[in-house]
Amino acid sequence: MFTKVIFGRYVPIDSVIHRLDPRSKLVLSLYFIVLVFFANNWQSYAFLAATTLATILLTKVQLKFFWEGIRPLIFIIILTVLLQIVFSAGGTVYWHWGIFSITSMGLVNGVYVFMRFFLIICMSTVLTLTTPPLLIADAVESLMKPLLKIKVPVYEIALMLSIALRFIPTLMDETQKIMNAQRARGVNFSSGSLIKRVKSIVPILIPLFISAFNRAEDLATAMESRGYRGGDHRSKFRILKWRGADTIACVGMAAITAGLFLLRLL
Amino acid sequence: MGQIELNNVDYKYQPDTPFEATALQAINFTVETGSYTALIGHTGSGKSTLIQLIDGLIKPTSGEVTVVDHHSTATSNSKDLDQLRKNVGIVFQFPESQLFEETVLKDIAFGPKNFGKTDAEATAIAKKSMALVGLTEDFAEKSPFDLSGGQMRRVAIAGVLALEPEILILDEPTAGLDASGQAQIMNLFKQLNVEQGITIILVTHNMEDVAKYANQVYVLNHGAIVKSGTPREIFANQQWLMENYLTVPVTTRVAQKLIDKGYSFDEFPLTVAELSQKLIPKLKGEQ
Amino acid sequence: MIEVKNITYSYPNSDSKALNDLSVTIQDQQWIALVGHNGSGKSTIARVIDGLVEGYQGEVTVNGMPLNDDTVWDIRDQIGFVFQNPDNQFVGATVQDDVAFGLENRNVPRPEMVERVQQALEVVGMSEFATREPSSLSGGQKQRVALAGAIALQPKILILDEATSMLDPQGRQEMLEILKQMKQRFELTIIMITHDLSETAMADRVLLMNHGQLVADAQPEKLFARTQVIKDNGLELPYSEQLKEQLAVAGIDLPREYMNEDRMVEWLWDKLN
Numbered sequence: 001m002f003t004k005v006i007f008g009r010y011v012p013i014d015s016v017i018h019r020l021d022p023r024s025k026l027v028l029s030l031y032f033i034v035l036v037f038f039a040n041n042w043q044s045y046a047f048l049a050a051t052t053l054a055t056i057l058l059t060k061v062q063l064k065f066f067w068e069g070i071r072p073l074i075f076i077i078i079l080t081v082l083l084q085i086v087f088s089a090g091g092t093v094y095w096h097w098g099i100f101s102i103t104s105m106g107l108v109n110g111v112y113v114f115m116r117f118f119l120i121i122c123m124s125t126v127l128t129l130t131t132p133p134l135l136i137a138d139a140v141e142s143l144m145k146p147l148l149k150i151k152v153p154v155y156e157i158a159l160m161l162s163i164a165l166r167f168i169p170t171l172m173d174e175t176q177k178i179m180n181a182q183r184a185r186g187v188n189f190s191s192g193s194l195i196k197r198v199k200s201i202v203p204i205l206i207p208l209f210i211s212a213f214n215r216a217e218d219l220a221t222a223m224e225s226r227g228y229r230g231g232d233h234r235s236k237f238r239i240l241k242w243r244g245a246d247t248i249a250c251v252g253m254a255a256i257t258a259g260l261f262l263l264r265l266l
Numbered sequence: 267m268g269q270i271e272l273n274n275v276d277y278k279y280q281p282d283t284p285f286e287a288t289a290l291q292a293i294n295f296t297v298e299t300g301s302y303t304a305l306i307g308h309t310g311s312g313k314s315t316l317i318q319l320i321d322g323l324i325k326p327t328s329g330e331v332t333v334v335d336h337h338s339t340a341t342s343n344s345k346d347l348d349q350l351r352k353n354v355g356i357v358f359q360f361p362e363s364q365l366f367e368e369t370v371l372k373d374i375a376f377g378p379k380n381f382g383k384t385d386a387e388a389t390a391i392a393k394k395s396m397a398l399v400g401l402t403e404d405f406a407e408k409s410p411f412d413l414s415g416g417q418m419r420r421v422a423i424a425g426v427l428a429l430e431p432e433i434l435i436l437d438e439p440t441a442g443l444d445a446s447g448q449a450q451i452m453n454l455f456k457q458l459n460v461e462q463g464i465t466i467i468l469v470t471h472n473m474e475d476v477a478k479y480a481n482q483v484y485v486l487n488h489g490a491i492v493k494s495g496t497p498r499e500i501f502a503n504q505q506w507l508m509e510n511y512l513t514v515p516v517t518t519r520v521a522q523k524l525i526d527k528g529y530s531f532d533e534f535p536l537t538v539a540e541l542s543q544k545l546i547p548k549l550k551g552e553q
Numbered sequence: 554m555i556e557v558k559n560i561t562y563s564y565p566n567s568d569s570k571a572l573n574d575l576s577v578t579i580q581d582q583q584w585i586a587l588v589g590h591n592g593s594g595k596s597t598i599a600r601v602i603d604g605l606v607e608g609y610q611g612e613v614t615v616n617g618m619p620l621n622d623d624t625v626w627d628i629r630d631q632i633g634f635v636f637q638n639p640d641n642q643f644v645g646a647t648v649q650d651d652v653a654f655g656l657e658n659r660n661v662p663r664p665e666m667v668e669r670v671q672q673a674l675e676v677v678g679m680s681e682f683a684t685r686e687p688s689s690l691s692g693g694q695k696q697r698v699a700l701a702g703a704i705a706l707q708p709k710i711l712i713l714d715e716a717t718s719m720l721d722p723q724g725r726q727e728m729l730e731i732l733k734q735m736k737q738r739f740e741l742t743i744i745m746i747t748h749d750l751s752e753t754a755m756a757d758r759v760l761l762m763n764h765g766q767l768v769a770d771a772q773p774e775k776l777f778a779r780t781q782v783i784k785d786n787g788l789e790l791p792y793s794e795q796l797k798e799q800l801a802v803a804g805i806d807l808p809r810e811y812m813n814e815d816r817m818v819e820w821l822w823d824k825l826n
Contacts, residue, residue, distance in 0.1 A: 134646040166646045169688035174363075180323050181364035184356045185425065186380025190344050203376070206366035210411070218641035225603050225634040226644070226702065227626065227658035235660045237653035237670070309691055309721045415591060442718060444590040444748045445789035471721045513722045516792040516814070523818040529825060538792070542799035549805050549824050 010132045015060040016245065017130045022139035024246040028253050029127045035257060036119050044263040045115045051256050052122050061129050069125035070118070077117045085110040135240075137161040142240055155231035163219070171212060178207045268296035269433065269465055270320055275329035277315055277489075289315040290489045293329070297482070299432075300463045302456075304476040304497070307486030308511050313469045316486070317435045320467070322350030334432070352381070355431030359438045361422035362415070370396070370413075370421050371406040377429045388428070395424035399454060416447045423451065427458075433465045434458065440472070452479065477501065477515040477536035485512070502534050517541045555579040555710065555742070560601060560611035562765075571597045572609065573765035579744065581709070584736060586753035586773070587746045589762035590787035595746050598762070599712050602744075603632050616709065630659070633703025637715040639695035640687070648690070649674070649683040652701045659706070673705035674698075676738075677731055693724020697731065704735060710742045711735070717752065729755070750783065750791050754813070761786060777811040793817040 017025070039045045056066060070077075084106065091104030127136070141158035148154050182203045183189070189200055272295040279287045290312045297303050305313050318324045319331050322338055325347060331338045336349040358364070367373035374392035375385075383391065396405065399420040405413075410421050423439070436455060440448040456479050458464045470476060476483060476497055483500045485493040487510055493500060501507070501518045508514075514522075521535050535541040555578070562572040571594050579585055589595045600606045602613055604625035613620040615628045636642045645651030649670050656666045674680045677697040687695060696716055703711060713732075717725040733755060736743055745756065753759050759776045761769040763786045769776055776783070777791045780798065784790065790798065793814060797807050812820055 162646050163644065166643070166687065169686075170640050173688075177358065178364060180318065181356070181358050181361065183323055184321055184351065184354070184358075185364070185377035185429065186351070188344075188348065188380075203364075203366045207363050211363055215638075215641045218636065218638055219644065221600075221605055222634075222636055222642035223644055223654075225605060225629060225632075225636075226655040227629055227706070228654070229626065229658065233660050234657045235663055235666060237650060237657055237663065237666055239663065308723060309693075444787055446590065446787045511723050520792075520796075520814060520818055523815070524822060524825075527818070527822050529822065538795045538799055542796060542803070545821065545825070546800065546803040546805065549800065549821075550803070 009128070011061050011065065011129050012132075013060055015058060015130065017055065017059045017126065019243075019245060020130075020249055021240055021242050021246045022131050022135035023142055023240055024242070024249055025127055025131055026136060026139045026143070028249060029123050031253060032123050032256075033120050035260060036116050038260060038264065039112075039116075040264055041266060043266050044260055045112065045119075047259055047263050048119055048256075049115065052119050055126055056122065059126055059130050065129060066122060066125055069129070070121050073117075073121060077114060080117070081110045081114045084113045133165045134162060137165060138238060138240055153231055155234065159231075167215070170215075171208070174211055175204065175208055178204050178211075269299040269334060270295070270297040270467075271330075271332040272296075272316075272319065273330045273332070275319065275326045275331060277312075277319065277324065278327045281327060288489055290319075293491055295484060295491065297433075297465060297467060299465055300459070301482055302459050302466045302480050303468070303482045303484065304480035305467060305469045305484050305486065306471070306473070306476060306512060308471075311486040312489040313486055314437060315489075317356060317437060317467065317469060320350070320433075320435065321354045321356050322347035353432045354435060355426040355429045355433070356435040357423055357426050357437065357439045359441055361426070361439075362410075362418035364422055364425070365410040365418060368409060369407050370401070370410050373410055373421060374425045374428050377425055381429065391428050391430065392424070395428040398427055398458075399424045400450065416443055419443065419447070419451070423454075431464065433467070435467045435469070437469045438471070439468075440475075455479070471513075473501070473513050473515045473518075474537075477517065485510070497536055498534055501536060554581055554614075554616060555602060556612075556614040557598065557602065558612040558614075560598065560609055560613070562597060562601065562606060562609035564597075565608075570765050572601070575611075575762075575766060577760060577767060577770070579742060582736075582740055582742055583758060584743045584756045585745065586756035586759045587744055587762065588748060588750060588753060588759060588788060589768075590748055593762045593786070594765035595762045596714050597765075599634075599714050599744060599746055603634055603712065604628060630706065631709045633700075633706055633708035633711045635696065635699045635703055635711070635713045635716040637718055639692045639699065639719060642699050643687045643695055646686065647683070648679060648685050648687075648698050651687070651698055652705050655702055655706045669705045669707075670701075673701040676704055676735060677701045678727075691724065693720045693727055696720060696724065696728055700728070700731060700735075704739065707739070708741070710744070712744045712746075714746045715748070716745075717747070718749075725752075748788060750777070750788055761788075763787075774811045774813075778809060 036048060039048055056063070085102060086100045086106065088106040088109045089101060089103055093101055093103050095102045137158060140161070141154060144152065144154045179189070187200050187203060189197065272293050275290060275293040276288070277290040279285070279289055293316065295316070305316065307313055315324070319326060320333060325338045325342050326340055328340055331350070333350045334353045336346070338347055338350055365373050367376060371389065371392050374395050375388035378388040378391050379385065393406070396403070401417070401420055401424065410418055413421065426434070434455070439455070440451055443451065452475055455466060459466045468475065468480060480497050483495060483497050484491055485500065492510070501514050504514050504518065504522050515536055517535055517537055517540065521531060521541060525531065531544060535544055557575060557577045560572050560575045561570060563570050575598060587595045587599065597606065601609055602615065604620055616631060618624045618628055620628055643651055644654045652670045652673050653666055656669060661669070671680065674683055677700050679694065679697050679701060682690065682694065690698070699716070717728050720728065729752065732743065735741060745752070747753065753773050756773055759769070759771060759773050760767060761776065761782070768786055769779065769782055777794060780790055780794050793812050796817065801807055808820070
């Protein structure tokens with residue numbers, strides 16, 4: 001059941017992009033997402049698409065996985081694109097009915113909106129396919145450090161995040177086990193009325209909550225016995241290292257920005 | 267034709283992804299009605315995948331699974347798989363994690379109700395199951411979550427017995443229980459097997475239980491069946507079992523040590539009772 | 554040295570006493586097996602010693618330090634604790650992160666931390682798994698990581714609370730082997746909680762508990778011969794005692810003292826010839 005969820009899952013291979021510092025990957029992908037909104041003509045979109053494609057190729061991940069990453073969102077993209085097409089006006093009118101119309105401007109806008117979505121999803125998929133969730137959490141912690149000054153418990157938040165990530169596979173296994181046990185007792189998750197199906201979740205949720213609480217209690221005891229007393233005065237085993245490649249990636253992004261703004265002038 | 271047949275069955279996890287993994291390959295497996303089959307092999311050898319196939323919780327990637335007269339293949343839909351489940355009850359590892367109802371009785375009656383029994387029928391069956399596992403009537407209205415670990419285990423087992431299965435699959439049913447709890451539960455299963463003719467498949471690491479209860483053994487390794495036979499046949503080859511990281515019953519080990527010294531048994535003993543029966547006349551003859 | 558004096562404790566919402574006026578002294582570098590059936594109080598006393606239980610009566614002293622709110626963290630520095638469930642004590646996202654967790658808590662400088670993590674993983678034979686995630690490990694491997702996490706803190710005392718009970722026979726055997734080596738190498742005091750008497754053979758001393766009290770305190774071989782005491786307290790007899798019991802029923806004269814498996818075979822072979 002869960003085994004089919006591949007969307008955005010880390011693919012453990014080695015590539016230039018895999019080796020980048022998660023902080024530079026995180027910041028650069030966020031930056032790129034903002035950058036996409038500055039594209040304003042087909043040349044600039046084509047340019048960004050080309051850089052995205054180049055990045056994807058650098059990750060050495062099969063293209064199929066990017067498609068898997070996009071597929072769950074395809075419905076929302078199409079809907080947005082359609083709304084964009086029928087509600088924007090201007091240029092030659094090809095068809096209209098009441099407030100709806102298909103115009104040349106509408107079509108162009110539709111294509112742009114599609115491109116925007118597509119590029120943003122591709123870049124965020126690059127981030128998640130090449131960076132283990134834990135490193136993303138590390139990057140978030142590192143980038144949040146200035147917030148310590150205003151008393152945000154950054155270390156606690158980071159530890160919570162890391163424990164949550166660590167327990168996701170455990171709890172997914174657990175869910176699968178409980179589902180199997182209840183299916184063996186005749187629960188049917190895939191047929192029957194909506195109410196019946198919602199009801200069939202109860203025999204899963206209750207054992208899952210109980211198990212999660214038991215685990216949390218055990219974990220708290222184990223952490224205490226291992227000397228955990230809260231955020232401050234802890235040294236860190238895991239450190240992030242900024243390398244030459246990260247500087248190069250930033251310079252590359254600056255060049256892309258310059259290119260984009262040049263193309264905007266066309 | 268056995269009650270359960272697996273014919274050249276393969277099972278792959280997440281086929282056609284980079285996470286693809288073969289869990290079972292070319293499995294041929296037969297279980298006769300009323301038999302007691304043990305499934306052994308170290309962790310990750312494919313035992314739990316095999317029992318999920320028999321219960322229709324998953325379907326084979328290729329090959330055919332037959333349980334009584336229902337089949338599952340790679341093209342089966344969920345309705346076909348549901349059919350397999352009608353004759354089978356599974357006691358999963360740490361089955362107390364399946365408990366969820368407010369009272370013990372309701373939790374045990376949950377299964378039969380799902381399979382179409384009326385409330386009254388289900389309650390009657392539940393009461394019978396409670397008695398079978400040795401839970402007195404005053405447990406009926408208690409919350410299962412207020413019980414001890416051993417008692418919760420019994421409630422969970424009663425919940426599976428309430429399905430009145432012809433085939434009972436047990437996945438390490440005594441894990442985590444202490445000696446007396448283990449013995450009680452294993453005796454209950456043997457009794458169901460002998461008195462009611464329920465077919466039993468036991469997945470276990472405990473070779474003493476295999477020696478004591480099973481009449482047929484399958485050994486799994488890396489997703490393939492590497493050996494099958496009676497417990498006596500399997501345990502006779504101690505060397506081979508050790509090489510495959512499996513243990514033997516202590517009796518077998520002791521008997522082998524005696525054989526190494528020059529003693530010979532007419533038939534290889536598997537349990538303490540068998541060994542002492544064989545030794546007593548000889549020991550008495552000396553005295 | 555661990556001194557437990559007159560400890561009485563009941564769990565919240567429970568009428569019965571989990572520990573009932575329990576007193577025991579454990580010398581340095583002893584290997585103690587703490588046995589008893591489920592609910593006999595054996596886990597509870599281990600948790601009391603590590604300061605993980607509050608609201609008991611009585612006194613605990615660890616290496617001369619009385620256990621109280623001021624000393625609990627210092628005492629925990631001397632005790633490594635491995636729990637039963639391999640999954641529920643794995644804090645780190647990878648093997649090496651988990652081993653480092655206790656060191657991070659004690660503010661150990663990173664270069665030293667890296668070294669100690671590596672060493673600890675070598676001791677338990679998990680070095681090649683350093684960067685693996687827990688979901689890709691077997692139960693036995695996770696428990697070895699937990700052992701590494703404990704030993705990285707260089708404790709004087711190691712407590713194992715049914716740490717092998719959820720493992721397969723192979724995982725169990727590996728744990729016991731590693732423990733033996735560790736005891737030697739680091740001069741540890743070991744308290745191993747179990748309900749399996751076959752795991753107690755290597756102990757210096759077996760403490761048998763029931764109803765929150767100490768029922769027997771003896772060397773393993775001495776205890777194994779006391780078959781009635783073992784049975785009365787819900788444990789399974791060691792194999793050779795089971796065999797002796799069966800032979801005794803048939804009227805065969807048997808030595809009273811406990812014989813391990815090999816000695817039993819010798820004895821049988823002598824008799825048979």
